Amino acid sequence: MYNQKTTLKSKFTSFLFVVPYLFLFISFLFFPLLYGIYISFHDYNLLSQENPFIGLENYMEIFSFGSSLSDLFFEGLWKTIQFVIYSVPLLVIIGLGLALLLNSLPGKIRGLFRTIYFIPYAISVSVISILFLWILDTNSGLLNNFLMKLGISPIAWLTELPYAWISIVGATIWWTIGFNMIIFINALNEVPEELYEASSIDGAGAWSNFIHITLPSIRPIMLFVVITSTIASFNVYGQPYLMTRGGPGDSTEVLLMSIVDQAFNQRELGSASAMAILMALIMIVVSIIQFKISSPKKQGGN
C-alpha cells in the first residue's frame, strides 16, 4: 500500500517534468497533425466560404495516375527520394569519419575542431544558401574562379545535372554534418576501453578493431543517426528552394516545394494536406523498415 503510493507520487512528479514538453507537443505538433488530417478530407480552399467534406477524394486524385495532382506528388516524391538516397549515406559515413578523426586528436585541439565542425549547424538555411550561391556561381563564383585559374573550364554547379544535386547535397552535408558527428563522438566515447585492450593483446589491427568492436558497439546510435538523417533529408526544402528554385527545369523541385506551392500559392489546403499526410506516412514506413532491418542483429550481437 505504502509502496504503491510512493510510486504513484513519483510517477506524478515525473509526469510534471514532462508537462511543458507535452503541452508544446500537443499544441504545435499533435493538434496540427489532427487538423491536417481533418483538412485533407475536405475540399478546402483558403478563400472559399464553404469547404465541403469529400472523404478520400483528395487521396484518390493523388492516386489517379495522369491527373496533374498525381504528377505533382509523384514527381516531387521521386526528387525527394533521390535526395535521400544521395545524402543519407554520406551524412552517416562522413559524420562517423569525422568523429573517428576527431577522437584520435589530442584533447585540446579536439574541442576546438569539434566546435568548428559544429558551427555551420547553428546557421540558418538562408545564410547557408546565399554562401553557396556565391561560392558556386557559374560565371563569377569563387569555386569556378579557382577552376579557371587551374585551366579547367567552369562548371554550371546549379543549373546542370548532376551538378545541381551535387551542390545541394554538398551544401547540406557542410551545413548539418556537425550534428551527426557530435552524436557519433559520444557513441565512440561510450565504447568500453577494455575491449580495445583485449583485442590489442590478441594482436588485432586498427581496421579489425573498427569492424569487430567499434561498429557493433555503436550500432544502436548508428540506427538513430540513420533514421534522423533520413527524416531530415525527406524534409528537404530550403536548400533547393533557395539555391536552384527547383531547376534546371523542375529537376530539383522536391516534394515539400510542391506541397507549399499547392497550399499557399494555389490555396488548395485540402489536397496539399493530403500530400503532406501521405509524405508523413511514407516517412513512417521507411523508418519502421530501417528499424526492423537493423534491430534483430543488435540482439544477436549481445
Place this chain on the structure above:
Amino acid sequence: MKFFKLSIFMLLMAAIVACSSEGENTDSDNQGSDEQDNQNTETQDITFWAPFSGPDGPKMKEIVDGYNESQADYNVDFQIVPQSDYYTNVDLAFNGEENMPDAMIMHGDQIFTYSEKGVLKNLNDLLGDETTDQYHETAIEGATVDGNLYGLPLDIHPLMLYWNKDLFEAAGLDPETPPTNREEFIEYAQQLTDPEQNQYGFAVPTLWPQQFIFPTIVAQNGGSLYEDGQVNFTSDAVVEALQFEKALIEEYEVSPKNVQQDGEVTLFLQGKSAMQLNGPWMMQQWEDAGMNYGVAPVPQLGTEQNAVFGNSHNFVIPEKTSDELTEGILDFLGYVRDNGMAWAESGQAPASKPVYTSDEFQEVNKQSPEVAKQFDYAVFNPKVENWGLATDPLMEAVNVALLGQASVEEALEEAQEKASNSLE
C-alpha cells in the same frame, strides 16, 4: 496507466478551455477599447496592411503619418506584413475573418482571384468617374474586373532597363544613350562583350525576373500568353520571344551561359555585365553598391510594338469593412492621391495624376519619371484564376531552353500541355 491517460485528458481539456477563453477575452477587450475610443476621442482606427518590408516601408509610413496629422477623425494604423508570406496572412485573415485589416495593399495580379471570391468591395458603387479619372487609365484597368473596380492604384511597377555607364564609356558608347530597339540592343551588347575579360553586354537570367522579361518580349511581338480562354504558349510571337533570348546567349554570344538564380544581379554589381532588365525595386541595390548606372524604359526587343510587362500596387477594401470606416479609408486614399510624392522617393512611380504629372515628380529622382514613361503601354497578367499554375510550367520551359537543355519548340509545347492540364 489509467492515471496517466486521465491526466493527459485533463491537460487537453485545460488547454482547449484556456485557448478558447483567451480568444474570447481578446475579442471583448478589442470591442471594449473600440467603444471607448468612440466615446472619448471620436477618432476611429483604420488598420492598413502592406507588404512593404523593404526600403519602401518608411516611405508609406511617412504618407500615413502625414494623413494622421492632417485630420482628427481617423487614425490609420499602418502594419507591415513581410512580403514573403503576405498573401498567406491575407488568406488566413479572410478565411477566419479574424484580425482582418480594414484596408490593404494588393498586387494587381492578385485582384482577379480575390474579386472572384467576393471578398473585396466593389468601388464603382462608392466612387464616381471624377475620382477614377485622377489615376492613369492603365492602372485603373489593371484593378478592374468585368467593368467593376476593386482597387485604387498606388503605382505601376514595370520592367526597367539599367545600364552601367562606366562600361558604356569604356566600350566607346555614349553613357547617356541607352539602346531603344532590338538592333541597337544587340549592337551595343556586342560592343560591350569581351569574353577574355569575362565581361558581357547582358546576362540573360534563366529564372526570376523572367516572369517580367519574357511576357514583355511576347507583348512587344504583338502576342499574348492567353487567348480565347486558352493558354497560348506555342504561337509564333511566344516562340520568337524565347528564340530571341536564346540567341543572345548562343548566337550573338553577348550573355554568359548557365546564369543561376540571381547570377545576373551579381554580374551587374561586379561590373561584368553592362545591361540589366529588372524591376524598379532594384534601384536601391545599385545605389547601395555605389554604381554609376542609368535607368530607362525597356527597349523594344520584340518585333511589333512598344510594350512592357508590369505589376501594380493597389489599395483594396475587404467586403467586411464597415461603411463608416470605408468612408474614412476613401478619405485617406484621397489624401494619398494628392500627397503621394514620398512614394516616388523610393524609386516607384505613383499612378495618381496629381503626383506623376507634377513638376516636382520630374525632379524627385532619376528613376521614377522613367517608370512613368512606360505607363501608357504597360501590360499585366491575364485575368485568369490560378494563373500561377500556367506560369510555373512556362517558366520551367524558359529555364531549360535558355540553359540549352531543350529546344525552344519542344519546351514550349510541353509547357502548353502541362499548363492547359492544370488550369482545367
